[in-house]
Amino acid sequence: MNQATKASARDAGPASSYVDTENGLVDRTIFSDEAIYHRELERIFARAWNFMCHESQVKEAGDFFLTRIGEDQVIVTRDKKGAVNVLLNSCRHRGNTLCRAEQGKARSFMCPYHGWNYGLDGKLVGVPGYEEFYRGGLDRDEWGLGHAAQVDSYKGFIFATMDPDAPGLLEYLGETGRVGLDIAAKDENIEVLPGIQKNRIGCNWKLAVDNLFDWYHPTISHASSDRSDFFPLQDTLYQMNQMVMLGDYGHAIAGPFVKPEGEDAASDVENTYGTQPIMPHPNIFPNLWIALNGTQLSLRLPRGPFETEIWWFTLVQKDLPAEERRKTQLFATHFFGPGGLLEQDDGENWAHSTRATKGIANRRYPLHYAMGKGKDKVVDSPLGHKRVETVVNEHGQLWTYKAWAEWMDADSWDELKQNHTPAPTGRI
Numbered sequence: 130m131n132q133a134t135k136a137s138a139r140d141a142g143p144a145s146s147y148v149d150t151e152n153g154l155v156d157r158t159i160f161s162d163e164a165i166y167h168r169e170l171e172r173i174f175a176r177a178w179n180f181m182c183h184e185s186q187v188k189e190a191g192d193f194f195l196t197r198i199g200e201d202q203v204i205v206t207r208d209k210k211g212a213v214n215v216l217l218n219s220c221r222h223r224g225n226t227l228c229r230a231e232q233g234k235a236r237s238f239m240c241p242y243h244g245w246n247y248g249l250d251g252k253l254v255g256v257p258g259y260e261e262f263y264r265g266g267l268d269r270d271e272w273g274l275g276h277a278a279q280v281d282s283y284k285g286f287i288f289a290t291m292d293p294d295a296p297g298l299l300e301y302l303g304e305t306g307r308v309g310l311d312i313a314a315k316d317e318n319i320e321v322l323p324g325i326q327k328n329r330i331g332c333n334w335k336l337a338v339d340n341l342f343d344w345y346h347p348t349i350s351h352a353s354s355d356r357s358d359f360f361p362l363q364d365t366l367y368q369m370n371q372m373v374m375l376g377d378y379g380h381a382i383a384g385p386f387v388k389p390e391g392e393d394a395a396s397d398v399e400n401t402y403g404t405q406p407i408m409p410h411p412n413i414f415p416n417l418w419i420a421l422n423g424t425q426l427s428l429r430l431p432r433g434p435f436e437t438e439i440w441w442f443t444l445v446q447k448d449l450p451a452e453e454r455r456k457t458q459l460f461a462t463h464f465f466g467p468g469g470l471l472e473q474d475d476g477e478n479w480a481h482s483t484r485a486t487k488g489i490a491n492r493r494y495p496l497h498y499a500m501g502k503g504k505d506k507v508v509d510s511p512l513g514h515k516r517v518e519t520v521v522n523e524h525g526q527l528w529t530y531k532a533w534a535e536w537m538d539a540d541s542w543d544e545l546k547q548n549h550t551p552a553p554t555g556r557i
């Protein structure tokens with residue numbers, strides 16, 4: 130697939146034909162093809178465990194939070210029995226949007242079109258004219274809201290999947306996913322600050338995801354942060370000192386890593402990574418980035434092949450003094466997010482990269498993801514984790530695209546379980 134590829138003459142084909150894992154090449158078609166995008170919604174987002182929100186956002190009965198699974202909008206609710214529900218935000222009568230608020234408190238969700246009313250658990254509890262107009266022809270029990278097939282949480286982070294055949298959340302996360310979330314969960318005494326920052330960038334969602342493993346770009350893309358002293362990159366990047374963890378189903382962690390002294394004595398993940406100025410970045414496949422030592426979470430929600438919504442959740446210790454809270458807020462809005470200095474740089478790059486994938490001639494030239502390929506070895510950490518200790522590389526990115534192709538080509542969860550590449554050992 131080097132140089133002039135077959136891509137220009139190809140309408141479709143297995144996803145694996147777009148990702149050349151041998152040579153570390155990725156066909157640009159996957160960033161702008163409509164059919165591929167629709168297949169992603171079906172085969173990745175409707176199948177995966179998607180991050181919904183943190184438990185602190187739906188603490189009490191009636192609390193709700195609006196989010197998405199692919200292009201499907203869902204309402205995460207805490208019902209009167211204390212259970213968390215993930216409900217499709219679409220009335221069963223004519224499909225109107227039920228809830229328009231991004232988060233809040235409600236007793237029920239009444240459709241603004243004809244007034245069908247749904248409980249916090251999604252049951253249809255009220256229908257105007259139920260007796261007089263329907264005259265016994267509507268069974269309310271059959272017309273509750275669509276909902277996630279499975280909902281579960283790990284250390285306070287709520288996930289949901291639309292696929293009843295998906296493995297349980299713990300199995301799905303595997304070691305790499307759990308280590309990633311542990312960085313954010315800390316002692317579990319955390320909460321999300323009110324106000325999720327949201328903005329849209331004109332890029333394909335995968336380019337936003339692959340950038341989170343990218344420790345090659347900061348000195349160039351974010352040079353202004355460094356020179357203005359906003360954020361001194363040189364002290365934090367450790368480009369010659371990096372670690373990578375690759376996990377089943379596409380989860381990965383990559384970034385700065387300097388072994389703390391006495392690591393051998395470390396007893397848990399926090400001890401192992403906790404003394405680093407910046408920890409490596411985990412991605413929970415497909416689209417949850419645990420950023421900045423787990424103080425922020427970023428979702429990359431697809432809105433078509435050329436548009437991505439970027440959401441930022443800011444996490445703080447529950448007992449953090451007000452002044453510290455304010456500082457965290459300031460940092461959160463100035464670093465990433467719509468007003469963030471760094472995201473301005475990144476977003477522009479991703480948008481331009483996406484734009485160039487539309488052209489027929491450009492599509493003949495695959496993108497290069499082979500930095501470090503074949504040069505590194507997986508070793509056992511003192512904690513028993515499998516990891517790579519190396520310099521700046523593109524292992525995390527290539528792993529993501531390899532997993533992407535496996536998800537796209539599998540007809541079912543059973544097939545994905547059987548055919549996915551397990552976390553590697555030996556040379557990578």
Ligand code: FES
Nearest residue numbers: 220222223240243
């Ligand atoms: S569309 Fe919701 S009640 Fe008719």
Ligand SMILES: [Fe+2]
Nearest residue numbers: 347350471475
């Ligand atoms: Fe960046």
